[in-house]
Amino acid sequence: MMSKNFSICFISFFFLFIYMIMNFFFMLYFIMNDMVIFLEWELISFNSMSIIMSLLFDWMSFMFMMFVTLISSSVIYYSKSYMSSELNLNRFIILVLLFILSMILLIISPNIISILLGWDGLGLVSYCLVIYYQNLKSYNAGMLTALSNRIGDVFILMIISWMVNYGSWNYIFYLDFMSNDYEMMMVGGLIIIAAMTKSAQIPFSSWLPAAMAAPTPVSALVHSSTLVTAGVYLLIRFNSLLVDMFFLKLLLLLSGLTMFMSGISANYEFDLKKIIALSTLSQLGLMMSILSMGLPDLSFFHLLTHAMFKALLFMCAGVIIHLMSDNQDIRLMGGLSMYIPLTSLCMNISNLALCGVPFLAGFYSKDLILEMVMMSNLNILIFYLYYFSTGLTMFYTIRLLMYLMLNDYNLLSIYNLYDEDYVMLKSMFMLLFMSVIVGSMLSWIIFSFPYMIYLPLNLKLMVLYVSFIGALMGYLISNMKIYSLNKFLWSYKLSLFLSMMWFMPNLSTYGLNYYFLKLGQDLIKNVDMGWSELYSGQGIYMIIKKYSIFFHYIQMNNLKIYLFSFILWMMFMFMLVIIKN
Numbered sequence: 001m002m003s004k005n006f007s008i009c010f011i012s013f014f015f016l017f018i019y020m021i022m023n024f025f026f027m028l029y030f031i032m033n034d035m036v037i038f039l040e041w042e043l044i045s046f047n048s049m050s051i052i053m054s055l056l057f058d059w060m061s062f063m064f065m066m067f068v069t070l071i072s073s074s075v076i077y078y079s080k081s082y083m084s085s086e087l088n089l090n091r092f093i094i095l096v097l098l099f100i101l102s103m104i105l106l107i108i109s110p111n112i113i114s115i116l117l118g119w120d121g122l123g124l125v126s127y128c129l130v131i132y133y134q135n136l137k138s139y140n141a142g143m144l145t146a147l148s149n150r151i152g153d154v155f156i157l158m159i160i161s162w163m164v165n166y167g168s169w170n171y172i173f174y175l176d177f178m179s180n181d182y183e184m185m186m187v188g189g190l191i192i193i194a195a196m197t198k199s200a201q202i203p204f205s206s207w208l209p210a211a212m213a214a215p216t217p218v219s220a221l222v223h224s225s226t227l228v229t230a231g232v233y234l235l236i237r238f239n240s241l242l243v244d245m246f247f248l249k250l251l252l253l254l255s256g257l258t259m260f261m262s263g264i265s266a267n268y269e270f271d272l273k274k275i276i277a278l279s280t281l282s283q284l285g286l287m288m289s290i291l292s293m294g295l296p297d298l299s300f301f302h303l304l305t306h307a308m309f310k311a312l313l314f315m316c317a318g319v320i321i322h323l324m325s326d327n328q329d330i331r332l333m334g335g336l337s338m339y340i341p342l343t344s345l346c347m348n349i350s351n352l353a354l355c356g357v358p359f360l361a362g363f364y365s366k367d368l369i370l371e372m373v374m375m376s377n378l379n380i381l382i383f384y385l386y387y388f389s390t391g392l393t394m395f396y397t398i399r400l401l402m403y404l405m406l407n408d409y410n411l412l413s414i415y416n417l418y419d420e421d422y423v424m425l426k427s428m429f430m431l432l433f434m435s436v437i438v439g440s441m442l443s444w445i446i447f448s449f450p451y452m453i454y455l456p457l458n459l460k461l462m463v464l465y466v467s468f469i470g471a472l473m474g475y476l477i478s479n480m481k482i483y484s485l486n487k488f489l490w491s492y493k494l495s496l497f498l499s500m501m502w503f504m505p506n507l508s509t510y511g512l513n514y515y516f517l518k519l520g521q522d523l524i525k526n527v528d529m530g531w532s533e534l535y536s537g538q539g540i541y542m543i544i545k546k547y548s549i550f551f552h553y554i555q556m557n558n559l560k561i562y563l564f565s566f567i568l569w570m571m572f573m574f575m576l577v578i579i580k581n
Contacts, residue, residue, distance in 0.1 A: 009077065012076045012096075027059050028445075053111075054110055055110070064233065068103055074311065078423070078424055100221075106118030111170050112160055113169050122227050130145050130218075152197030152231070196231065196254070199229070200284060201251075202261065203508070205261070206507075211277070212271075219277070221311070224311035228280060232284065236296045242294070252289055256382055259285030262281035263393060271330075272404075273321070285389070293373070301364075305362055305365045309350040312346055313351065315427065315431065320347075330400065336409075361437075370387070374455055394471045395470040398470070
């Protein structure tokens with residue numbers, strides 16, 4: 001069994017890695033020659049109807065596929081060790097490969113129907129992966145994930161029906177026309193709402209931390225380059241629609257609030273994987289907000305740099321959870337850098353890249369984004385949300401590093417910490433190398449000319465100011481045994497509100513899903529199985545049953561009794577008439 005499992009892991013890793021190298025060379029060729037290839041493959045032609053599969057290859061799709069396949073190959077190689085005790089490892093690998101296939105279909109689709117296939121494939125396979133460890137918590141998390149993503153699917157179906165007006169679903173040809181036609185701006189609004197569900201913006205944020213019920217390799221894949229980035233990528237493709245719209249201003253506000261909310265919630269959280277999930281949510285808010293300001297290239301740049309260090313961060317978290325006997329509470333960890341130095345190195349570098357420490361991957365994209373925000377014509381609220389969220393990123397990262405690396409070791413049971421799982425380490429070092437160089441590399445490849453932004457010294461150093469303040473706060477808070485604010489009863493409810501993601505999980509489970517499902521149950525009970533049954537199938541059945549019992553009673557030689565009774569009654573009536581006369 002082990003050799004068979006090893007073979008499927010290794011074959012998947014090998015082919016994905018080769019595909020990644022091919023994508024890299026294709027991307028360089030396309031970007032140097034400014035090429036776009038649009039393929040149409042006619043599947044069925046019948047009279048005037050033809051079903052056509054269309055594919056779009058340009059530098060963006062090749063670059064994104066390169067990153068998806070690189071991270072996927074690392075994750076599958078990592079899974080060989082992480083999931084080694086899993087009896088059905090083949091099933092797990094096949095699910096992951098289906099997930100990657102759905103994402104690749106979404107990336108290369110210029111057609112809204114094939115986008116729906118990839119989009120729905122991501123939703124369905126993510127449900128299967130979230131409920132992979134079969135327990136009640138996983139089932140609830142899977143249902144929340146699936147139902148939240150179904151909302152986006154419905155909006156894409158509405159776009160498909162709306163685009164019947166155009167005569168084709170190849171949206172790529174109609175983008176300029178749509179942006180000028182106010183009646184057809186509807187597509188832009190629907191795309192924004194669909195992207196908000198998949199990329200977990202407010203008010204659809206609660207499914208993303210819940211999806212942490214999936215195995216850690218899946219979390220590394222989902223939260224870096226596949227599921228959650230699908231919404232951002234779709235908006236990058238549709239970005240010419242997102243000009244001067246009411247929806248766009250709304251998206252800017254909601255994505256800014258998502259950044260802010262997830263940054264605060266991460267500081268209250270003690271679950272290792274949930275802290276990293278909330279940091280993903282914060283970065284998604286950053287991508288969405290910069291996209292809504294009309295800078296799709298910057299958003300794509302940050303999407304790719306973020307994918308690298310976030311996948312690495314989840315892999316490190318997986319190693320730590322394994323060594324801690326499947327425990328995820330950071331309060332019971334500490335002093336790990338003494339025992340597992342290589343994993344700690346990867347964890348620290350990926351965390352610092354997330355913070356935007358100079359010359360790591362995150363710095364090149366985040367610094368550019370924040371300086372473009374400074375240059376743009378925005379109000380003080382959006383400016384505050386951006387910079388406060390940047391400070392919060394530093395805050396929860398330093399707090400996490402203090403709890404994991406520097407504080408005393410707190411696990412009460414016997415522990416066996418070792419850093420010799422070379423399969424995991426090799427896959428992590430591949431991503432570590434990319435997390436260091438990818439920001440610099442992409443800034444040369446994506447932008448055809450260098451961005452030079454001139455600002456006054458204080459504004460230029462604003463990013464460093466908020467980062468240092470955030471780091472100092474993280475250091476101080478991690479040394480407190482309890483948040484000092486919680487000592488006061490007046491702040492208890494505020495702390496509850498902030499730590500519970502502004503009560504969004506409660507609203508989306510009880511407020512939305514539970515009541516809608518309850519309404520559906522009541523409708524089925526009262527309408528489908530109630531009135532409609534009474535006046536259709538069930539009612540007719542009852543009438544026929546009653547008459548058949550009656551006729552059966554007569555047929556069982558009981559007719560003579562009725563005849564005798566009838567004759568007696570007639571004689572009695574006849575005698576009454578005679579007596580009366």
